[in-house]
Amino acid sequence: MIQVNNLTFKYSSAKSPAISKLDFEIQKGEIFGFLGPSGAGKSTTQKILIGLLKEFEGEVTIFNRSVRMWGSDLYERVGVSFEVPNLYGKLSGIENLTYFASLYAGATRRPEELLDWVGLDPSADGRLLVSQYSKGMRNRLNVARALLHDPELLFLDEPTAGLDPANARLIKNIIRAQRDAGKTIFLTTHDMTVVDQLCDRVAFIVDGEITLIDSPEELKLGYGDRSVRVEYSENGRTQQRDFPLDGLGENEAFLNLVREKSVRTIHTQEATLEDIFIRVTGRALV
Numbered sequence: 001m002i003q004v005n006n007l008t009f010k011y012s013s014a015k016s017p018a019i020s021k022l023d024f025e026i027q028k029g030e031i032f033g034f035l036g037p038s039g040a041g042k043s044t045t046q047k048i049l050i051g052l053l054k055e056f057e058g059e060v061t062i063f064n065r066s067v068r069m070w071g072s073d074l075y076e077r078v079g080v081s082f083e084v085p086n087l088y089g090k091l092s093g094i095e096n097l098t099y100f101a102s103l104y105a106g107a108t109r110r111p112e113e114l115l116d117w118v119g120l121d122p123s124a125d126g127r128l129l130v131s132q133y134s135k136g137m138r139n140r141l142n143v144a145r146a147l148l149h150d151p152e153l154l155f156l157d158e159p160t161a162g163l164d165p166a167n168a169r170l171i172k173n174i175i176r177a178q179r180d181a182g183k184t185i186f187l188t189t190h191d192m193t194v195v196d197q198l199c200d201r202v203a204f205i206v207d208g209e210i211t212l213i214d215s216p217e218e219l220k221l222g223y224g225d226r227s228v229r230v231e232y233s234e235n236g237r238t239q240q241r242d243f244p245l246d247g248l249g250e251n252e253a254f255l256n257l258v259r260e261k262s263v264r265t266i267h268t269q270e271a272t273l274e275d276i277f278i279r280v281t282g283r284a285l286v
Helices: 042-049 072-076 093-101 111-117 135-146 165-180 192-198 216-223 252-260 273-281
Strands: 002-009 019-026 031-035 057-062 078-081 153-157 184-189 201-206 209-214 225-234 237-244 262-269
Touching: 002 042, 019 042, 019 201, 019 209, 031 042, 031 165, 031 192, 042 057, 042 153, 042 184, 072 078, 078 135, 093 111, 093 135, 111 135, 135 153, 135 165, 153 165, 165 184, 165 192, 184 192, 192 273, 201 273, 209 216, 209 273, 216 273, 225 252, 237 252, 252 262
Parallel strands: 031 184, 031 201, 078 153, 153 184
Antiparallel strands: 002 019, 002 057, 201 209, 225 237, 225 262
């Protein structure tokens, strides 16, 4: 779906490139994450991929066609949700979606259906002016806008920012459903939990450079400690003991402990994505 080779971009007012020599590809039906702190180059990369920034070095191909060759027809096939929602505050939610739907040449989904998808009540929230929306409501409406024309490829920038846990789960479920329907998603975030829960693969980006690309699961296994930690109760106190993961089923000390003690929890000691990010990049996700 997307092929990026040696991508470099420098803003005219900057001394150094915002992104430098990026190489990655995104397969059809994949949720691909860009994980990095603010200012890492995530949004700049997205703007190049959707054709908003033109003066870049390197090659970017979308749908087997150079992004330089695409015109407005690209937007018939991609949906975009920016971190800062670009909506009309003096229109209602339904009016916003109805207006944006009119810009597409093909068929679009009903605004009421999309509002329901993102947890906004078409008969109440949908009739409010967007200027009266909370930040989380605007972000959800922005996701609905990106889904209007049933795009093949979605670009989502911090899609759960400003959302409470219940609505964040709702948006994550929508993203998974889009992937399961064969859609491709490019997701940028600084939230490692979002990446861990959603992404098939993730790229770590810091200071405009990619330091590592892999699946969250392989990263956690590769950088984690191959051991299990057992927490158990003994003499009214909680104790813990670590055992090597290799050969665990034949480890007599482990087997005796789980047979004889009141076990509270057993956990493998895999690293978190945040642990790995800091170890690989030397930077925190802030």
